[in-house]
Amino acid sequence: MNTDPRDASNPLKGLGEVSKAKGPPPLHLWNPPFCGDIDMRIAQDGTWFYMNSPIGRKPLVQLFASVLRLDADGKYYLVTPVEKVGIQVDDAPFTAIRMRVEGEGKSQILHFETNVDEEVAIDDAHPLRFAEEQGTGGLKPYVLVRVNLEALVSRALFYELASAGVVEEGWFGVWSSGRFYPMQKATEIGLAS
Helix, strand or coil: CCCCCCECCECCCCHHHHHHCCCCCCHHHCCCCEEEEEEEEECCCCCEEECCEECCCHHHHHHHHHCEEECCCCCEEEECCCCEEEEEECCCCEEEEEEEEECCHHHCEEEEEECCCCEEECCCCCCEEEEECCCCCCEEEEEEEECCEEEEECHHHHHHHHHCCEEECCEEEEEECCEEEEEEEHHHHCCCC
């Protein structure tokens, strides 16, 4: 009888135990053996694919997202207590799909909801960053959702985010939780400081 909890025919077998647990799994405590890469990919728009087919069941995507980890080697893994499998992520593993502004001015708080129903408030633990988009020179905003895991702010939502922007000390950006997040020099986008 095979007592090895890893089953090569079912590389995600360990998810059964994770789905029964309450609260977020302690991924940082788990160091299971690497069982190889699987044909799973998260597209830039946040769609999860398995064997080139979109995963249409949101609860399943949420389960996978709950065990997703980015390790020091720069690779993304689905991690359970008994196994670790590699997956491909095209950009960020999550997509910010909704934004809510609470308050105004320097005390306002920006809240984002992801495609896997996680909500984060932009603060020191969940900062907002802007990266240059390759090929266009435009900006791509990202929100830190969990340790090393970011959500790409969708383009439509980026316009909403920009509408909450102000000019501070020569920079255009947004305030959240008492911190200013600069996007671009105000003069570069035709705004006076």
